[in-house]
Amino acid sequence: MHESIRHRLEDLLSAGSSVGGHSSPDGHLASCSECSSEVAVMQSQGVLLRSLRASEELEPPPGFYARVMQRIEEAGVRSVWTAFAESRFGVRLAYASLTIAIILGSYVVSAERRDGHLRGQTIVAQDVDYAAPVTGDLAHQRDAVLENIALRQQGTAR
Template sequence: MHQPIEDGLEDFLSGKVESDRYQGLERHLAVCTACRDEVGGMVEQVQLLRTLRAPEQAEPAAGFYARVMERIEAQSGNSFWSIFLEPAFGRRLMYASLALFVLLSYSVFQTTPGSLDMEGNPMTIMAGYDLPSASGNDPHHDREVVLVNLATYSTGATASALPVSSD
């Protein structure tokens, strides 16, 4: 490529060449086929690159950032602990605690140590009968005594009416 074309090539390709200099470049390109072919290829490349250029207004539309922030907040999951900060849950928890307190207080004040039902206690039942006792020397004999005691309690018979083996 010749010197006059190299000096004004960028201005020529961008279209910002003065009119008298432009005419000089056009005359040289009309005469020199090597420069004309090179510049022609460059003009084609410039046109292709201009088609790839971003539009003049590359800013997002109004409200774009607000919509993005709303979407991010909607997708972010709440933590487990955030449920305790909700007022409705706090009220329910307060009422449930109050009800539990009332029930426990009622049960404490209504139950006195002497009012326990001792008749249903197995130790009280067994102490009320004159049943043979297990000596602890013979496991087989002790087993028989316990079975007789249980049978006596369940049938309501007296201990003397039931046989106890002396094995």
């Protein structure tokens, strides 16, 4: 749109709406199709916008003020967290926190997996000394060997 029209646009639109058409005595508009079409569309939109005007001034039903105060009281006693959750900032912050938690969580899991901590192997600390020397007479040695075998079987059974 050319500057001369742009500068007088509001006057043109007001004049156009009052006469009900988008023709203008302005010489530029008559010769410039770009400006005239843009002004025409803006005038049409002006008509649409004016359709949002309420046909009459509405009065609220009786007791409106009391209901407003009731709402204020209800809003006042709500917890800080509710207000936080209802605000756009709060919701965004919650989403951001969740995203960070997911990212950190997946990093920790991948790092632990890389280190082999998540392979499902059970490491049992045992203080059984299998290599204890078997000494003494034959009967005693046989008992010691049997005891070692029994302990080993218990260990593998666990």
